[in-house]
Amino acid sequence: MASGYAAMAETYVEGIGSINSLGRAGFNKDGSRKPYGCTSMANARRNAVRRLVNRARGLMMSRGLLPRTSVWVNRPELEKHQNELYQMLLEKVMNNAVWVESAPSAYASRIDGSGLRTMLAEVYA
Numbered sequence: 001m002a003s004g005y006a007a008m009a010e011t012y013v014e015g016i017g018s019i020n021s022l023g024r025a026g027f028n029k030d031g032s033r034k035p036y037g038c039t040s041m042a043n044a045r046r047n048a049v050r051r052l053v054n055r056a057r058g059l060m061m062s063r064g065l066l067p068r069t070s071v072w073v074n075r076p077e078l079e080k081h082q083n084e085l086y087q088m089l090l091e092k093v094m095n096n097a098v099w100v101e102s103a104p105s106a107y108a109s110r111i112d113g114s115g116l117r118t119m120l121a122e123v124y125a
Contacts, residue, residue, distance in 0.1 A: 003104050004037025007044035009052060011097040016059045019093075021048035026102065033102065041101060050075060052093040053086070060089075 006026025012018050023029040025047035026037030038044035054075060060066045066085070079086045 003035070004039065005041045005044040005104065006033055006037045006102040007041065007048045008100045009048045009097045011052060011093050011095070013056050013092050015063065015065050016056060019052060019055045019059070021051035024048060024051040037104070041103070044101070049090070049093065052097070053089045056089055056093050
């Protein structure tokens with residue numbers, strides 16, 4: 001059984017579509033639980049939000065939805081030097097995010113990342 005906390009979010013961003021945070025915060029890209037999750041639910045949620053922001057930023061940059069002056073920088077630098085852009089991205093991804101959270105004692109071993117809004121979790125006991 002997986003240990004640690006895990007969180008996954010899916011959101012819709014206009015111009016991009018649906019994105020999710022799989023691959024971080026205690027879940028693998030295929031939706032299975034990582035053997036070791038985050039040390040707290042707050043850390044798991046923070047990691048999931050960071051994943052969403054980076055995915056949204058990358059997709060928006062590739063589609064020309066961000067100002068041409070935007071260049072890719074690591075997230076800490078983005079927060080520090082381009083805080084307005086970071087806050088805008090954060091608002092976009094958090095606006096209608098749907099969350100799935102899993103504690104160390106939960107038996108959810110896999111999350112179906114496709115269509116999260118209709119099917120939140122597959123539980124295998």
